[in-house]
Amino acid sequence: MKFIMPLKLALLGAAVACITSSQALADSANIAVAANFTEPAKEIAAAFKAKTGHEAVLSFGSSGQFFTQISQDAPFQVFLSADSARPKKLVEDGLAVKDSRFTYAVGKLVLWSKEPGLVKGEQTLKDGKFAKLSICNPVAAPYGAAAVEAMQTLRVYDELKPKFVEGANISQAFQFVQTGNAEIGFVALSQVINDKDGSRWMVPQNLYSPITQDAVLLKKGENDEAAKAFFEFLKGPESRAIIEKFGYEVPPAKAS
Amino acid sequence: MAGLPPDIWQPVRLTVELAAMTTLILLIVGTPIAWWLARSKAWWKEGVAAVVALPLVLPPTVLGFYLLVLLGPDGPGGALAGLWGGRTLAFTFEGLVIGSVVYSMPFVVQPIRNAFDAIGDRPLEVAATLRASPLKAFWTVAVPLARPGFLSGAVLGFAHTVGEFGIVLMIGGNIPGTTKVLSVAIYDYVETSQWREANILAAGMAAFAFVVILTMMMLEKRTARIKG
Amino acid sequence: MRDLANSINAQFRGQLGRFRLDAAFTVPATGITGLFGPSGCGKSTVLRCIAGLQQLPGSRFSIAGDTWQDESLFRKAHQRPIGYVFQEASLFQHLSVKGNLLYGAPRQPAGQSASQSIGFDEVLELLGLVPLLDRSPRHLSGGERQRVAIGRALLSQPKLLLMDEPLSALDRLTKDDILPFLERLHERLSLPVIYVSHDITEIERLADHLVLMRAGAVIASGPLTKLQSDPTLPLAASRDAAVNFDAIVQRYDSDYGLVTLQLEGAELLVPAPPVAAGERRRVRIAAGDVSLARQQPQQSTILNALPTRIVSATPLNASEMVVVLALGSGGDGARLLARVTRRSWDQLQLATGQQVIAQVKGVALAPGRGQTVRSVSRLPPA
Numbered sequence: 084m085k086f087i088m089p090l091k092l093a094l095l096g097a098a099v100a101c102i103t104s105s106q107a108l109a110d111s112a113n114i115a116v117a118a119n120f121t122e123p124a125k126e127i128a129a130a131f132k133a134k135t136g137h138e139a140v141l142s143f144g145s146s147g148q149f150f151t152q153i154s155q156d157a158p159f160q161v162f163l164s165a166d167s168a169r170p171k172k173l174v175e176d177g178l179a180v181k182d183s184r185f186t187y188a189v190g191k192l193v194l195w196s197k198e199p200g201l202v203k204g205e206q207t208l209k210d211g212k213f214a215k216l217s218i219c220n221p222v223a224a225p226y227g228a229a230a231v232e233a234m235q236t237l238r239v240y241d242e243l244k245p246k247f248v249e250g251a252n253i254s255q256a257f258q259f260v261q262t263g264n265a266e267i268g269f270v271a272l273s274q275v276i277n278d279k280d281g282s283r284w285m286v287p288q289n290l291y292s293p294i295t296q297d298a299v300l301l302k303k304g305e306n307d308e309a310a311k312a313f314f315e316f317l318k319g320p321e322s323r324a325i326i327e328k329f330g331y332e333v334p335p336a337k338a339s
Numbered sequence: 340m341a342g343l344p345p346d347i348w349q350p351v352r353l354t355v356e357l358a359a360m361t362t363l364i365l366l367i368v369g370t371p372i373a374w375w376l377a378r379s380k381a382w383w384k385e386g387v388a389a390v391v392a393l394p395l396v397l398p399p400t401v402l403g404f405y406l407l408v409l410l411g412p413d414g415p416g417g418a419l420a421g422l423w424g425g426r427t428l429a430f431t432f433e434g435l436v437i438g439s440v441v442y443s444m445p446f447v448v449q450p451i452r453n454a455f456d457a458i459g460d461r462p463l464e465v466a467a468t469l470r471a472s473p474l475k476a477f478w479t480v481a482v483p484l485a486r487p488g489f490l491s492g493a494v495l496g497f498a499h500t501v502g503e504f505g506i507v508l509m510i511g512g513n514i515p516g517t518t519k520v521l522s523v524a525i526y527d528y529v530e531t532s533q534w535r536e537a538n539i540l541a542a543g544m545a546a547f548a549f550v551v552i553l554t555m556m557m558l559e560k561r562t563a564r565i566k567g
Numbered sequence: 568m569r570d571l572a573n574s575i576n577a578q579f580r581g582q583l584g585r586f587r588l589d590a591a592f593t594v595p596a597t598g599i600t601g602l603f604g605p606s607g608c609g610k611s612t613v614l615r616c617i618a619g620l621q622q623l624p625g626s627r628f629s630i631a632g633d634t635w636q637d638e639s640l641f642r643k644a645h646q647r648p649i650g651y652v653f654q655e656a657s658l659f660q661h662l663s664v665k666g667n668l669l670y671g672a673p674r675q676p677a678g679q680s681a682s683q684s685i686g687f688d689e690v691l692e693l694l695g696l697v698p699l700l701d702r703s704p705r706h707l708s709g710g711e712r713q714r715v716a717i718g719r720a721l722l723s724q725p726k727l728l729l730m731d732e733p734l735s736a737l738d739r740l741t742k743d744d745i746l747p748f749l750e751r752l753h754e755r756l757s758l759p760v761i762y763v764s765h766d767i768t769e770i771e772r773l774a775d776h777l778v779l780m781r782a783g784a785v786i787a788s789g790p791l792t793k794l795q796s797d798p799t800l801p802l803a804a805s806r807d808a809a810v811n812f813d814a815i816v817q818r819y820d821s822d823y824g825l826v827t828l829q830l831e832g833a834e835l836l837v838p839a840p841p842v843a844a845g846e847r848r849r850v851r852i853a854a855g856d857v858s859l860a861r862q863q864p865q866q867s868t869i870l871n872a873l874p875t876r877i878v879s880a881t882p883l884n885a886s887e888m889v890v891v892l893a894l895g896s897g898g899d900g901a902r903l904l905a906r907v908t909r910r911s912w913d914q915l916q917l918a919t920g921q922q923v924i925a926q927v928k929g930v931a932l933a934p935g936r937g938q939t940v941r942s943v944s945r946l947p948p949a
Contacts (some may be wrong), residue, residue: 147530214426220513222531248512249429251526259512264411264429463785464620467644468651476645479670483661494834554706 093302111138111271112310113158115149117165117296118252119226119271122161126268131218131316137309145252153178153301158305161314163180163296165253166225169320170297174294179299188331190294191272192229192286195260199311202267208239216243217268219250225294226253230269233290272330294332347536349516350524351543356499357432357520361439365447365496366489368440373448373488374477377455392445399442399505406438406510430512433488435520438510439500453483454488467564490558496531502544572632575727578617581623588612592788593744594776596631596727599753599760601774601791602702603767609783610763615730617761618651619644626911630759632728650720652730656712658704662800664715665700671723685756690718693755694748710741714748717949721756726761734769744767749773750933767802771795771851772933773812796902799879803889806853808904809916825870826932832900834894836870839928851931854889857905859914871927875903877919880912888912892925 088327096286116124121305124224128139142149142159150169153159161181164170168185173179196202200275219226234240248265252257253274260268298317304310316322323333376388395400409428410416416437428434448518457482466476482489504522504533511518521540528537579589588609593602602610607707615621616626619635619642625639630870636641650671658667672687691697694714704712713733720728733749734742746769753760753773764770770777770791779800787800795802795810802808814835819842826839829848835850840846864872873890876899880886888909894900902927917923 134466145530151529151532206456215430215512217512220527220530248514250528251508252512255509258407258509259429260405262411262429263413263417263428264510265512266426292389349837395741461653461655462659465619465653465657465659466645466670468618468649470648471671471720472645472646479658484659485660555886 090336091170096172109192110136110139110309111300112160112304112307113140113142114161114163114313115142115144115153115157115159115214116163117149118143118145118224118254119165119273120163120188120296121254122273123188123325123331127317127322128313130321131313132320134179134215135312135316137312138277139309139313140171143254145220145224146176146250147220158303160301160302160307161317162297163317164225165294165296166222166228167295167297169302170299173299173301177302179301180305183300183314184297185318186295187298187322187335188296188333190226190296190328191330191332192226192233192291193272193275193295194267194286195270195275195278195281196267197260197263197281198266198281199280199282202284204284205237207267207284208237208243209240212247213266214246215248215259215265216246217248217250217256217270219253219256219269224252226256226271228270229286229291229294233269233286234290236290278332283317295334307330346515347524347539350519350540352522353432353516356502356519357435357439358497360436361500362497364436364440365382365443366493369444369447369496370451370489370494373451373455373492374422374481376448376452387465391448394442395445399503400460400509401508403509404437406434406506410434410437410510430509430514430518432517435507435518438506439503442503442506443461443499446499447492449493451488452489453489454485457485457488487558487561487566490548491555493539494551494554494558496527498548501547575600575628575630577613577617577628579613579626581625581733583623586612586783588616590780590783592783594778594786594788596740597757598760598775599762599773600776600778601770602761602763602778602780603770603774605782606765606782608780610765611731612675613736613780614761614763616649618649619647620651633726636746648724648726649936650711650723650725650728652716652720652728652733654705654732654736656709656716657714658707658712658719658780658855660704663700663702664696664702664707666895667704667715667719668700668722669874670771672717673724680742683722685688685721685725685758687722687794689722689755693751694718708741708797709737710744713737713745717748717752719759721865722787724843725758730760730762732763732765732782736766737767746772750859767807768807772849782894792902796904798879798889803854803891803904804881804883808889808906809851810902810904811849811851811855812901814847814848814850816842816844818844823866830894830901832895832897833871833873835873835927835930837932848931852903852927852935853929853931854904854906856927857892857903857906858926858928859905859907859911861917863924864926867926868921869926869928871930873903873925873927875923875925876923877917877923878902879919882909886910889914890917893924894925896922 120220124141128141131139146165146169149162152160153173161338162170170179170184174181174184218230219227221231234243247258250259253271256268257270258268258272259265273318300310300314326333352507372391376384405517408414412426417426420426428437462484463476463479466480471479501521507518507520507523511523513519513523521544525537525540571877572721573596575596576592576593579695580589581896590609590613592927612621616623621622622641634640635647648847659670662670694717696714696718698713699707699711734745762773777791779786779794787794792810792812794800812830813829817827817829819826821841824838825836826846827844828835828837829877842854849875873894874896875894878891878893880890886908887906890905890907892905905925
């Protein structure tokens, strides 16, 4: 049962996501992280702690869920969204620090199966020889929206819609495929970057709008040293290396 | 209700169907279990009782995880689904029923068992001395005397299935009309900032929960009066 | 051994926790057999074994030639034609009185002629249940509940009625209300009954036969009067030792309100309300109410001075002894008990085999079966 370990981690992520972090300690920051970014965020947090001594307390969930929670005064100081619209809205609403928004990663959508040879390319979608296709909630999660967009571009959306199973976030969409309950699914490249056994198709960028994942410094973190330090660390070279390692693109750093 | 999405009531209907089906199955499956737990002298019966009661304590994520694995193509659920050409019981109404039966089991079995326990040996002995076979005694004495327990069990089982969220979220796949039940729909509406819809459903759930709890309290009061 | 066809043969052996039961007895399959002994002696367990509610390996039971269990056979409780009345009425709370009564009644008493079966109306009349029929058991008094329980057991058409201390949960007055119903049952139905009690007064009023138990074992069994008057058994030695007779009413003297009763070897005069000749009445004569005289007293208020022969005398303690007497001038009638002081015994120079006059100071007469008279008549002390 080799899938148990990663599944456990994913579950843990899903479970933690439901909990709003407790009050921040003096030298720790509460970071809300879109579920697709779970693994790189952990590595970044570890590197951040090694370098600064500050603790980044990570919560994982869907961007939509965090957006709702933040607008309801959740105690997060930094938000790593899976899209750019929500961070933008938070700035507009005065919940995030003006001008803090930047793109920390551009996500890559992958059609993935744990069965070798099952995913061969866009033809796999057109043939539709599977019972269930896992995606994440297209309204709440950008990877879901990207998946829908890609299928619409390929004109397979209507045929495939009855086969959709929806995860509440990208972790769950991955879980469904990982446990074999859905044969294939649209997931984030970062989730399967280390997978050697399954089959995958990198969805070409021309089929969907770029998943620009933006981060914002929230109002609650405006005067918090640890939060600000993490936010800056995220822009730095150590973070870039980690993010790229997980299959994300990182746009060239803007002079800030 | 102008301006509401037309499918807002679909989760309600689905939830009622799921809860009704689950309750029916639990009454059928749970009654013999409750009877055995109440009557058996086996030393290991409390072990079985503990297993039945596990969902009271376990987080739904644990059950959801195991169900996802067991219902899937590599588990017995997949084998079962294979009988009618499916490959998994996850994302199906049947899968949700199985999950709900497991999850709500203690809420049905426990009150019925307590009711059977409360009857004691005597009425059944009396029935036996009046030539009633064990089966006749069960139907004509034990079941009528345990009626408050059956009522509590049915109400609690139904209500608990309606309120189930974690497991459905983990094994359901949020398919409208099949697995998108009320609690998941509310979650979905909140997630996607459709607060008005979320509000309607959530307020309905709150009212429902109130009615259930009120019913239970009145049932208990009545039972107390009967026994006292 | 008695004729198997007309007897109840019971043998129950086994270990129940720390309690060892080893009880065997044979009694006639007619009339009421009292199962008597102190609390915890195992009499209720015996009854549960007879009912098949408890199974002890290596036990046997048969009634009138019909075997209910032996080494290779065990009929379960619901397969035995019994009626069982528990200490608490244990009515079904979810059924009406009528529903309770009819629970065990066969749909149609198939294979039974009407005369053999116990009729619904008859039971209602016998136990006074008509006004209760539509009531819920919740709204009955303790005595009413127990009457319904008895009726319910009877209507299941049993071949043997088992009663486990049916009156012990009731207060004295209620008990006295129900006893006449039981006496009427005894008279009207030919149903054999095994009646468990630790209260000797119930046994004295109802039982024809007696099985005495102690510590899980049967210490004696036989006709009631015989066991009552056996000086080696604990009954005769007890403080309220007494003997009972079923006497026949000879005549009634309405001038003095006295009834003349015939019993084996003697006639008794007892004050009582009017009663018809020929009726059968149970009388009780307590050992403490009998004194002995060497001669017929010449002038005395005592009505009953009966010629008897001393059968045996057993010291009870330092001061008293219990004397067994045989009624009749020939000394071959029914047995009577007298408790006398050892001093009187020595002063009168009494000895076994002697003819003496038994002076009976009081005779308790059970109320007539049709009556609901609560008190028993008793002569004022001489």
